[in-house]
Amino acid sequence: MQNLVQKLLPRTTFKQAVAFRAYCTNKILDIGQPTASSHPQLLNEGEITPGITAEEYITRRKRLLELLPQNGLAIIAAAPVKMMTDVVPYTFRQDADYLYITGCLQPGGLAVMSHEFGLCMFMPETKPYDVLWQGKIAGVDAALEFFKADQAYPMTKLREILPDIIRRSSKLFHNSNTATSTYLDLEAFRKAAENNCVKDISLFTHELRLIKSTAEQKLMRDSASIACQALLQTMIHSKTYPHESMLSAKVEYECRMRGAQRMAFNPVVGGGCNGSVIHYSRNDQKVRDGDFVLMDVGCELHGYVSDLTRTWPPCGKFSATQEELYELILQTNKECIKLCKPGATILEIHNYSVETLRKGFKELGILQNWKSDFYHHLNPTSIGHYLGMDVHDCARVGYDRPLKPGVVITIEPGVYVPSSFEGSERFAGIGIRIEDEVLITESGHEVLTGSIPKEINQIESLLNNFCFGSTMHGLNFMKASTS
Numbered sequence: 001m002q003n004l005v006q007k008l009l010p011r012t013t014f015k016q017a018v019a020f021r022a023y024c025t026n027k028i029l030d031i032g033q034p035t036a037s038s039h040p041q042l043l044n045e046g047e048i049t050p051g052i053t054a055e056e057y058i059t060r061r062k063r064l065l066e067l068l069p070q071n072g073l074a075i076i077a078a079a080p081v082k083m084m085t086d087v088v089p090y091t092f093r094q095d096a097d098y099l100y101i102t103g104c105l106q107p108g109g110l111a112v113m114s115h116e117f118g119l120c121m122f123m124p125e126t127k128p129y130d131v132l133w134q135g136k137i138a139g140v141d142a143a144l145e146f147f148k149a150d151q152a153y154p155m156t157k158l159r160e161i162l163p164d165i166i167r168r169s170s171k172l173f174h175n176s177n178t179a180t181s182t183y184l185d186l187e188a189f190r191k192a193a194e195n196n197c198v199k200d201i202s203l204f205t206h207e208l209r210l211i212k213s214t215a216e217q218k219l220m221r222d223s224a225s226i227a228c229q230a231l232l233q234t235m236i237h238s239k240t241y242p243h244e245s246m247l248s249a250k251v252e253y254e255c256r257m258r259g260a261q262r263m264a265f266n267p268v269v270g271g272g273c274n275g276s277v278i279h280y281s282r283n284d285q286k287v288r289d290g291d292f293v294l295m296d297v298g299c300e301l302h303g304y305v306s307d308l309t310r311t312w313p314p315c316g317k318f319s320a321t322q323e324e325l326y327e328l329i330l331q332t333n334k335e336c337i338k339l340c341k342p343g344a345t346i347l348e349i350h351n352y353s354v355e356t357l358r359k360g361f362k363e364l365g366i367l368q369n370w371k372s373d374f375y376h377h378l379n380p381t382s383i384g385h386y387l388g389m390d391v392h393d394c395a396r397v398g399y400d401r402p403l404k405p406g407v408v409i410t411i412e413p414g415v416y417v418p419s420s421f422e423g424s425e426r427f428a429g430i431g432i433r434i435e436d437e438v439l440i441t442e443s444g445h446e447v448l449t450g451s452i453p454k455e456i457n458q459i460e461s462l463l464n465n466f467c468f469g470s471t472m473h474g475l476n477f478m479k480a481s482t483s
Contacts, residue, residue: 029146030135032105049303051302052215053215054148065115068204070115072114072172073112073113074173075175077175079095091262092106094303096209096388102119106137108137109122109124110122119148119150121153123138126139158183164188170197172192176200200396207396209389210404212439216304220439224449227260227306229451230251233251233254235310238293239463242271244269247295248267251295252267260299261299263300268294270431272288275416275431278414292430292432293312293313293314294433321430323456327456329432332353336411341445343403346385349384350383350384354379361415364424366378378417384409384412386408386409387408404440407440409437414432436454
């Protein structure tokens with residue numbers, strides 16, 4: 001097969017190869033994404049993306065081929081560009097599977113893998129007009145020399161080459177989330193799909209991505225550290241500026257200033273009863289004096305995300321009711337973290353949390369009966385999820401899977417009492433979640449978000465001793481912003 005493909009289309013002409021070698025001798029190599037020569041502050045020599053070497057990417061490909069059936073074929077497309085308006089795109093984020101295998105951060109490409117030829121990348125071609133408006137992008141040369149593909153061709157040759165490869169394969173695996181008409185419309189692919197020979201590649205990629213390498217663990221520590229520092233600054237900021245929108249802006253600013261490329265998701269900033277809406281995202285209310293604010297935030301650092309939540313009263317003092325309910329969630333958080341170790345499962349930890357919270361809600365008078373089905377209205381979420389390149393990472397891996405060293409999960413007990421709660425009125429409209437990131441280690445676990453306060457005395461001390469003062473400038477700014 002490899003010889004056939006080479007005969008169909010030589011990888012590069014001699015003239016092209018000489019030109020590329022000359023191009024590579026330039027001091028700065030621009031391929032549309034950071035390289036060690038263009039961004040020495042981000043990448044070391046030998047790295048394809050910050051922190052991840054070419055050798056590690058090649059190892060990932062070998063591991064994927066070990067999972068792929070002998071005559072199987074994997075097709076993984078880059079994420080599409082999504083448009084905000086007819087000419088304005090949303091900020092591009094690469095598909096995690098495509099990034100995990102190739103290291104390419106750019107749209108328009110297609111990765112094909114098989115035992116016969118390894119990794120073949122089909123790359124977009126640009127015209128001078130495109131470069132003028134969008135800048136340079138990675139092409140065939142970059143695929144071979146920088147991303148270390150075994151074969152590479154321009155996307156315009158895909159219809160000449162890929163159909164025959166598909167016909168020679170007995171099983172096809174593709175990323176259905178980023179499937180594109182460039183290969184879906186091929187007759188060979190349609191026939192394979194009609195014969196039930198096409199499955200989702202996430203069956204394999206999620207298995208590979210579940211256990212983080214040493215390099216990935218460092219990136220996740222760094223991502224968590226950035227999010228913790230940003231949220232700490234935002235907590236300090238909250239006493240003077242208790243507005244959901246301002247706190248959302250503050251945490252994003254602090255994350256970006258520390259090197260994060262983007263937020264992992266739109267920050268959840270729920271003041272008062274908004275905190276009882278699990279994925280609240282409007283972030284447009286002022287937090288009333290004495291109310292809690294629940295902030296669920298995370299950032300992305302070179303492809304790896306963080307996810308943590310803290311709940312606190314911006315006024316600087318927990319009420320007696322808030323303290324009672326908060327302590328229950330806090331103790332559940334701490335006890336569940338203790339259960340995180342090799343061999344445990346998220347499902348087992350979840351079941352423990354449910355039992356603990358049911359009993360606690362009964363003692364506080366929130367539940368009439370600790371076995372009541374109303375519990376699921378107070379907390380309909382899982383105790384946690386896998387974390388990595390995506391927020392809810394490795395979705396194909398069940399929560400009954402025994403945890404292994406290198407797996408990162410969240411632990412996030414919570415309670416979401418609706419404003420219309422018919423039980424004890426003092427708890428109505430209170431939302432609390434305390435979420436930490438936990439790395440499973442050989443000896444137990446490491447809490448990646450351990451630097452952010454969650455004890456009541458720590459939070460009150462932070463807000464009352466380290467917050468910004470209510471300066472005249474701050475007060476005037478708040479009045480102007482709300483007038």
